[in-house]
Amino acid sequence: xxxxxxxxxxxxxxLIQAEKLTHDLTLLFGVLSGDCKxxxxxxxxxxxxxxxxxxxxxxxxxxxFWGNSQEKEKLEFTCIKILxxxxxxxxxPIEKRKFxx
Numbered sequence: 001x002x003x004x005x006x007x008x009x010x011x012x013x014x015l016i017q018a019e020k021l022t023h024d025l026t027l028l029f030g031v032l033s034g035d036c037k038x039x040x041x042x043x044x045x046x047x048x049x050x051x052x053x054x055x056x057x058x059x060x061x062x063x064x065f066w067g068n069s070q071e072k073e074k075l076e077f078t079c080i081k082i083l084x085x086x087x088x089x090x091x092x093p094i095e096k097r098k099f100x101x
Contacts, residue, residue, distance in 0.1 A: 001042065003033045007097035010039055013085030014046050021078040024065045039094065047086050054079045 003015060029046055036042040053064065054076060061067055078082040089097070 001033055001036050001038065001091050003030050004101060005099075006033065006039055006042065007089070007094075007099050009089045009092060010043065013089050014082055015083060017078060017082050021074060022065070022068065022070060024068055025070075025075075025078065028064070039097075043086055043090060047083065050079045050082050050086070 003011065006015075013068050014029050015026055028049065032045055036045060045072055053061070053079075056064065058069075058072075060073070080083060
């Protein structure tokens, strides 16, 4: 699937939130969509990725962000916000989410 297939709620809650910190984080979540069959799978994988980012060592984060280190506190805040947004989206029935296509 592509990011265009995501609901507005998911797109804003994950990709727009990630973009507020860095485009590199947005790219990680955007590429993730290519490995998913549907939005439910994407939300689950995004949740897992976010948790892994929060537990990563500094050198792993450096690799993950292609040498563009992020301030750990700001990254953690963004990840927490993304996880909160994922939980909110999961409470919305799929038929009530807004899709552009």
